[in-house]
Amino acid sequence: MSLTLFLVQTLNGLQFGILLFLIAAGLTLVFGVMDFINLAHGVQYMVGAYLAAWFTALTGDFFLGLLLALPTALLFGLLLEWLVFRHLYGRDHLDQVLATFGVILFLNEAVKVAWGSSPLSVPIPDAFSGSVRMMDGLLYPVWRLVVIGSGFAIAIGLALLVSRTRLGMLVRAGAVNAPMVSALGVDIGRLFMIVFGFGAMLAGFAGAMVAPILSVEPGMGDNILILAFVVIVIGGIGSIRGAFAAALLVGLVDTLGRSFGPQMLRLMLDPSAASQTGRALAPMLIYILMAAVLIVRPAGLFPAQR
Amino acid sequence: MSAAGTDIAVTAKARQAVGGRERAIIATFVLLALAPIAAQAGPQGYIIDLITRMMIFAIAALSLDLILGYGAMVSFGHAAFIGLGAYAVGILASHGVTDFVVQLAAALAAAAVFAFVTGALSLRTKGVYFIMITLAFSQMLFFFGVSLSAYGGDDGLSLPERSRLFGLPLFSSDKGLFYATLACLIGCYLLCRAIVASRFGRVLRGARENPVRMTAIGFSPYRFQLVAYVISGMMAALAGALLANQTGFVSPAYMSWQRSGELLAMTIFGGVGTLVGPIIGAMAFLALEEWLAGLTEHWKMIFGPLLVCVVLFARGGIMGLAARIGGKRDG
Amino acid sequence: MAEALLSVDGLCKAYGALTVSDNVSFEVAPGELHALIGPNGAGKTTLIHQLSGLLRSDSGHVRLGGEDITRLPMAERVHRGLARSFQITSILPGFSALENVALAAQARSGSSFRFFANAAREDDLNAQAMESLRTVGLQGRASTPAGVLSHGEKRLLELAIALATAPKALLLDEPLAGTGKEESQSVTATLRQLKGRFAIVLIEHDMEAVFALADRVSVLVYGKIIATGTPEQIRNDPAVREAYLGEEGEAAHA
Numbered sequence: 028m029s030l031t032l033f034l035v036q037t038l039n040g041l042q043f044g045i046l047l048f049l050i051a052a053g054l055t056l057v058f059g060v061m062d063f064i065n066l067a068h069g070v071q072y073m074v075g076a077y078l079a080a081w082f083t084a085l086t087g088d089f090f091l092g093l094l095l096a097l098p099t100a101l102l103f104g105l106l107l108e109w110l111v112f113r114h115l116y117g118r119d120h121l122d123q124v125l126a127t128f129g130v131i132l133f134l135n136e137a138v139k140v141a142w143g144s145s146p147l148s149v150p151i152p153d154a155f156s157g158s159v160r161m162m163d164g165l166l167y168p169v170w171r172l173v174v175i176g177s178g179f180a181i182a183i184g185l186a187l188l189v190s191r192t193r194l195g196m197l198v199r200a201g202a203v204n205a206p207m208v209s210a211l212g213v214d215i216g217r218l219f220m221i222v223f224g225f226g227a228m229l230a231g232f233a234g235a236m237v238a239p240i241l242s243v244e245p246g247m248g249d250n251i252l253i254l255a256f257v258v259i260v261i262g263g264i265g266s267i268r269g270a271f272a273a274a275l276l277v278g279l280v281d282t283l284g285r286s287f288g289p290q291m292l293r294l295m296l297d298p299s300a301a302s303q304t305g306r307a308l309a310p311m312l313i314y315i316l317m318a319a320v321l322i323v324r325p326a327g328l329f330p331a332q333r
Numbered sequence: 334m335s336a337a338g339t340d341i342a343v344t345a346k347a348r349q350a351v352g353g354r355e356r357a358i359i360a361t362f363v364l365l366a367l368a369p370i371a372a373q374a375g376p377q378g379y380i381i382d383l384i385t386r387m388m389i390f391a392i393a394a395l396s397l398d399l400i401l402g403y404g405a406m407v408s409f410g411h412a413a414f415i416g417l418g419a420y421a422v423g424i425l426a427s428h429g430v431t432d433f434v435v436q437l438a439a440a441l442a443a444a445a446v447f448a449f450v451t452g453a454l455s456l457r458t459k460g461v462y463f464i465m466i467t468l469a470f471s472q473m474l475f476f477f478g479v480s481l482s483a484y485g486g487d488d489g490l491s492l493p494e495r496s497r498l499f500g501l502p503l504f505s506s507d508k509g510l511f512y513a514t515l516a517c518l519i520g521c522y523l524l525c526r527a528i529v530a531s532r533f534g535r536v537l538r539g540a541r542e543n544p545v546r547m548t549a550i551g552f553s554p555y556r557f558q559l560v561a562y563v564i565s566g567m568m569a570a571l572a573g574a575l576l577a578n579q580t581g582f583v584s585p586a587y588m589s590w591q592r593s594g595e596l597l598a599m600t601i602f603g604g605v606g607t608l609v610g611p612i613i614g615a616m617a618f619l620a621l622e623e624w625l626a627g628l629t630e631h632w633k634m635i636f637g638p639l640l641v642c643v644v645l646f647a648r649g650g651i652m653g654l655a656a657r658i659g660g661k662r663d664g
Numbered sequence: 665m666a667e668a669l670l671s672v673d674g675l676c677k678a679y680g681a682l683t684v685s686d687n688v689s690f691e692v693a694p695g696e697l698h699a700l701i702g703p704n705g706a707g708k709t710t711l712i713h714q715l716s717g718l719l720r721s722d723s724g725h726v727r728l729g730g731e732d733i734t735r736l737p738m739a740e741r742v743h744r745g746l747a748r749s750f751q752i753t754s755i756l757p758g759f760s761a762l763e764n765v766a767l768a769a770q771a772r773s774g775s776s777f778r779f780f781a782n783a784a785r786e787d788d789l790n791a792q793a794m795e796s797l798r799t800v801g802l803q804g805r806a807s808t809p810a811g812v813l814s815h816g817e818k819r820l821l822e823l824a825i826a827l828a829t830a831p832k833a834l835l836l837d838e839p840l841a842g843t844g845k846e847e848s849q850s851v852t853a854t855l856r857q858l859k860g861r862f863a864i865v866l867i868e869h870d871m872e873a874v875f876a877l878a879d880r881v882s883v884l885v886y887g888k889i890i891a892t893g894t895p896e897q898i899r900n901d902p903a904v905r906e907a908y909l910g911e912e913g914e915a916a917h918a
């Protein structure tokens with residue numbers, strides 16, 4: 028296993044982790060503050076990617092597209108909240124699962140109707156296309172670095188927002204004890220809406236940022252949603268810090284596991300058995316990780332203080 | 334006395350609901366038994382095939398209701414057991430073992446072991462964490478299926494032939510498979526009904542309502558929940574074994590999380606904790622899916638909002654709705 | 665005094681910096697009714713949780729009939745004859761009163777891993793449950809869903825459930841909590857009937873009931889037992905009067 032390959036995969040893992048964090052951040056807050064299981068959070072990511080692709084095609088400029096996509100994703104999230112989700116707060120988790128499952132079915136189909144079922148591709152903005160030489164023999168695509176950088180910036184901003192502002196304080200308090208916050212006279216409905224819209228926009232942003240490097244297609248949010256759930260469960264529901272740590276962990280474990288798992292196993296098994304077992308085990312790794320974390324710490328790594 | 338009055342009214346209403354359910358399920362079974370005869374008037378093969386499929390998922394939804402409705406265990410990974418059952422049939426058949434008894438024994442054993450191990454771990458967590466850990470375990474199995482390159486990996490594998498029963502090609506005719514499935518469905522229903530009313534079921538139901546109380550009279554809910562989880566998993570594996578025969582095909586897609594979501598949806602759609610509801614719910618779910626798919630390619634755009642509406646406006650699913658309509662008529 | 669049935673020795677429990685049970689020791693003889701009184705937040709419920717096994721103790725020992733049960737889980741303690749009731753009613757609201765009690769009987773009569781026979785038709789269990797219901801005077805409400813019973817009836821049902829576990833010792837956490845005058849009289853009458861048949865630890869704020877029923881009284885303040893004695897001794901204990909009965913003593917004079 029060469030060092031450069033390892034570094035490249037580590038960067039890929041980071042990029043994947045950052046992507047997961049952007050999606051998981053909203054999910055964990057919505058979950059923590061509103062006790063609401065939103066399976067439809069993954070389609071917010073998809074919608075973000077589609078909007079970015081669409082606006083980019085319309086305007087011919089990715090950043091203009093992004094600028095238009097973000098508020099649209101926000102409005103879209105708020106619309107969904109108003110139409111469906113707000114009627115589900117305080118309901119049984121089962122009801123929430125079923126209803127948001129219905130929303131997924133609808134939206135996955137709706138994007139097909141609107142944009143066709145074949146994947147859309149978004150060109151990487153000119154200024155950031157190509158690769159940089161990070162060290163001898165290590166070329167890395169610039170856009171992926173941009174994704175990593177912007178993700179970290181948002182993570183820091185979010186951490187400040189949650190730890191330093193009044194809104195953040197309410198969110199933290201809400202994650203621990205929502206009825207109490209409500210009893211103190213805070214308009215919990217509005218707080219929910221803000222948190223929700225914010226989460227939707229972050230997921231949309233994630234979708235938009237990876238639109239140039241992934242294919243934009245119906246159902247693209249489904250699997251990443253499950254990974255985001257893995258992240259927030261490992262991190263501890265309601266905890267931004269936990270989501271961040273867990274997202275990077277999951278991103279790195281998944282990426283490195285897939286590329287180096289078989290080689291590691293070769294130390295113990297004969298080559299063909301190693302590559303077979305390795306390929307079988309790699310995608311399961313993060314689920315094994317999650318099960319292990321939950322067995323040792325049933326409320327995740329950084330449980331919100333209750 | 335007013336208290337005694339409400340007392341009698343409550344018991345009477347409960348009894349009436351149970352009576353209504355009983356009638357509904359008997360009617361359903363009779364209609365199912367007659368369906369192949371009635372289907373002669375139409376595209377028989379298609380109808381028998383569809384109804385067989387509906388009954389298979391009814392078994393799976395029923396098994397889910399046992400833990401969901403009576404044990405409050407929200408499993409978001411139930412499709413894993415369907416996959417285990419289906420793969421047991423598919424893998425054995427590909428090695429020339431076509432006897433259903435052997436295949437089923439393998440399916441049930443695999444499901445029991447998987448349920449026991451994952452259940453023992455999952456039941457240490459509560460609430461949302463339980464939902465997510467069951468999901469995680471089923472995803473593991475899903476990816477394991479994908480990695481089984483000897484058995485088709487991602488693409489799955491086709492059954493060389495349908496299972497035989499003691500050497501007889503009983504399932505090879507669609508009607509044979511139909512009645513075998515119906516028999517399994519009725520058997521599972523009766524089994525679940527007995528379990529729910531038994532000593533075991535009573536403890537399980539008690540633990541759903543108030544686990545602390547159950548501990549305070551000397552039960553450890555954990556053991557009961559685990560056994561229920563195993564029973565439920567085995568029943569879903571039976572559904573999987575039948576499904577492999579019905580489709581003649583096995584693939585990891587049977588275990589995807591969307592499948593688990595659909596099973597939950599079927600169960601809730603019918604009415605959680607009623608046994609009858611999930612049976613009817615699963616069949617209505619698939620029938621509706623089939624009907625809408627016939628109307629438009631984009632049927633999911635109708636189906637999705639319909640699920641949302643069921644949650645928002647029809648609490649308790651079909652059985653809840655039926656009970657309310659029945660209550661209104663009598664009240 | 666007779667050999668203690670329940671003996672508590674140096675039990676401690678802290679929530680972070682807050683010590684809720686502070687080196688608590690006392691004994692209850694067979695048939696003795698030992699009342700535990702103390703102001704709100706003194707740690708009475710916590711102590712019952714520790715004795716029953718709902719909460720783990722930080723240190724100390726609980727013995728039942730000479731056996732150390734400190735490390736046993738709650739369900740095991742019940743099987744050894746230690747039953748409890750809850751301050752905040754804890755019943756199975758969807759089950760009939762009879763079934764609530766029958767479940768307790770089921771817990772100690774044979775295996776509950778029976779999957780086929782209808783449990784509600786087991787005459788033996790129902791008869792035992794009915795017996796307990798009769799003891800507390802709820803025999804007329806047997807088929808009523810527990811959730812729709814009146815508050816006082818629920819308190820009685822709690823007692824019936826505890827009785828149906830065939831206990832040697834009963835831990836009763838404010839059986840009179842929230843009851844009205846009439847209800848409290850019927851619960852008190854039931855308690856009087858139980859007295860002498862079991863070793864009972866009774867937590868109660870209703871002093872009238874405590875002094876009428878108790879053989880001995882312990883006073884818990886800030887997690888510490890500050891006095892133990894006969895009702896008469898406690899009534900006259902200056903430390904108790906100061907720490908706890910102060911107000912009530914004056915109220916009684918007024």
Ligand SMILES: Nc1ncnc2c1ncn2[C@@H]1O[C@H](COP(=O)(O)OP(=O)(O)OP(=O)(O)O)[C@@H](O)[C@H]1O
Pocket residue numbers: 679682684702703704705706707708709710711751
């Ligand atoms: N889970 C907990 N975490 C932290 N502190 C707790 C917890 N449970 C109880 N306490 C504290 O322990 C103390 C004792 O509570 P406990 O319920 O045992 O009192 P009590 O004597 O039963 O009061 P009451 O007469 O009101 O029933 C209280 O100060 C309470 O706030």
Ligand SMILES: [Mg+2]
Pocket residue numbers: 708709710751
């Ligand atoms: Mg108390």
